[in-house]
Amino acid sequence: MNSERDFSDIITGLAKKRGFFWGPSPEIYGGSSGFYDLGPLGKLLKNRLENAIRTSFVRANFWEVECPTVSPEAVWKASGHLDGFIDPVTKCTKCEQIYRADNLIEEQSPGAQIAGKSVEELTEIIKELGIVCASCKSPLGPVDSYNLMMKTRLGLDQDAYLRPETATTTYLLFRRFLTFFRDKLPMSVFQIGKAYRNEISPRQGMLRLREFTQTEGQIFILEEDEQNWPQFEDIKDEELPLLSYPAQEKGKTEPVKMKMSEALKKGHFQKPAYAWCVFLAYSIFRNMGFSEEKMRLRQHLETERAHYAQDAWDIEVYTESFGWVECCGVHDRGNYDLTRHQEFSKEKMHVKVNQKPGVPNVLEIAFGVERPLFCLIDNAFQPESEERDTDWLRFPPAVAPIQVAVFPLMGKPELQEPAHLIFDEIVDAGFISQYDVGGSIGKRYRRQDEVGTPFCVTIDYTTIEDGTVTVRDRNSMEQIRISKDELIVVLRKLVKGTIQFESLVVR
Template identity: 50%
Template sequence: MKDKVLDIAKRRGFIWGPSPNIYSGGVSGFYDWGPLGKLLKNKVESIIRKTFSSYNFWEVECPTIMPKSVWEASGHYENFTDPITKCLKCKLTYRADDLIKELYPKEKVDGLNEEQLTKLIEKKQIKCPKCKSSLSDVNTYNLMMKTTVGSNTEAFLRPETATTTYLLYPEYYRFFRTKLPFGVFQIGKAYRNEISPRQHVLRTREFTQAEAQLFILPDQEKDFDKFKEIEKEKLPLMPYGKTRKITSLKQAISKKLIKKEAYAYCIYIAYEIAKQLFDESKIRLRQHNPKEMSHYADDAWDLEIETERFGWFEVCGIHDRTGYDLKRHSEFARIKLEKPANILEIAFGLERPTYSLLETAFKEDKIRSWLQFPLGLSPIDVAIFPLVKKDKLPEKAKEVFTQVERDFVAIYDEAGSIGKMYRRMDEIGTTLTCTIDHQTLKDNTVTLREITSMQQIRVKVEDLNDIIKKILTKELEFKKAGKLI
């Protein structure tokens, strides 16, 4: 199945790469999002943006390049590293922990230092995947991408949006009229010079992040007013060392699985986003091994999705960053903050959930293959076809298309037989297909076909936009939206 998904992704214009492909096959870690992929990614971004905004987080946009001093303060300049090992013969370099996980998926490597990783590679007798030669001892490699501003100012491309968001804290404090807590978020590009990106768009050198930050005083974290609104909600929690279990947030707090109500609130927001994208059985919230966490973190959980190709992997990190970031930046910038805050973070990448949507949507049977996206998430909502390219049907179909495209992502097609057009739309996940036939010219009705069941109903053209909207928003079941054919 995994190869079929990647084939559709490439052939149908979801994901192309590595980029630039015309130059000797491109550079690993860089991918292009084709027309359908970009539409799908935009819909994921829209869900994240709308959800953050609904919980009163305000959006900001910051530069992607910052001077060296910023990254010295944040700790990235010194500590933003990955463990690497190099082939002693062909000189190819690999990320050590990922190489071990790839060959031994059940091996616990998170939190191991360079010496421990070296011993594990020796114990498992792991060789270079390409030439089967011995590997070097593990050492560290800095992931920051360096550039120059002006003629000689050393700077770096941001490896995350978060740090650039934190720098505006004094301005936020005034904007929110000195009242805490308050939330902001940023959606934008980040860059990491991964040594050997090997998991398609899951690990790239340039990617899009959507990160929300809740600035909050320490005494507000454990007794958080908004927690009461969501305390009965049940989440698939997997505390460190335990198995996945559906647990209410109230239980999680009382059993000290989660220490702070405000932090539990942030975990819930992340889960609320994931539920709009994936089946709940494919979601889990996994607490980090204490050795995995940054030295300043009080807690960290990953929201993970299960796919066939990559198993369980992170699409969002929820971090209790304490007051570390603002303290460091105020010290390095030599400013005094009127009321320093702690930070709780919800950090999504966009490429990972978008790819996961593509893989989990793939279905096939003996007749066809199709992409079954959650309602409203298909790149194209509806396609408009004339039954034949004559008898004034194309003219009427274009008229209907003009009506529909005002409210939805729609396309018009008349190339090929109706069966072939259906199959094309099935393969790219178009939820609804609307066919204009000879009866349309008589009574101004059209057929509407649903991708999963392939059932068809007949509806009036004047009602079409309203019916499509209600189907996509789950207000109306498809088979009840019109007369079944």
């Protein structure tokens, strides 16, 4: 526990010092927990992650939309959030400190069975286990439910809420989608945008935010197509690290690498279309730079699942800071959402199936962007060593905030001029680059290592003579000399990972 705390402090300290994230925000007014600012490098990293997400969805034929973040109360009544998006809370009868009842029970009585319990049952459990106020040890009041949505007002008197997820706002467009997709199902769409959750007392920094960026992708699909999903053929031989719920019930925590076709045959997945969504979510995380070894796919136990959900798998990422962190959910939501909105809005949310009206099902991939952002920094961290006198970040080149740094060996005009030309060329080619002329070359390498820049290009007097530059690799600290004419092509391959730096080193 102690070392965990220490490691998350190291990552948070590093992130603040080097400009990844700051907070809780607003810092100069004392800060509100659950809010963070992204610094210049954090914003670059987040853009990278969002680009990886967009590219993955577009490649899978999803279309992006953007909806308002505020919706009137009627929407949340229909979606079930007004009545169901709640946390159980309890208040100390003496000092009036408010706690999340489930967290408090887990802290004081690890292993207590509390999943899916009602507020009345939680009140009983608190009594039975003798759980008391953590700060003054007085008895606690009855458990009550507390809605996590942030309330606001439209005009003078219309109640409205900031969206607690993007998905609901996407569902509301169903009829518009039908027109756009010319009445052809399945229809695949996604949204990346802000969502808000009024957590009682968010802890764990960037992992639990009151305002965050959510990504949610949906497929509106007919039941018969869920079984008949031709794209499954393309991924059937892919192996994923799976931890099914029967395995968890046997006490297993290690995932088993399994071919998707085998997982389907063994009944870990019921539907090829849903299994394909689980694979898509996994491939998005791979594209965001997570290694296979740091990921597992964990199936929800029946007690963890929403009542309407037919199946749910999470992607979890291993961190030194917090152990396994739940980062993404893939949900088979059935036709719950569209049925509810049809009932409450009185608008048609169905299509004709064999001459009869049928409400399509929804398969969904949902995750916040800030969690993977934190986990990626955690996974990239490398402590200082004999070879390197600073700790550094080993980001995969494709998602590193800065991909290429450009240095003139010295600040002299005859070196700065060609260095500026090369810098412009690198930026024009679409790389995020930094031009740095301050301090010795060693110091400049060190600064780039600290923020995880994979490649540094140096322009020296030999450049003027023969048109070559040096490229230095962050991981190995080795250098090569190449012609500046082939620089962009080589950098592109290195960043994409289609060639390895090692193969370019002349020995």
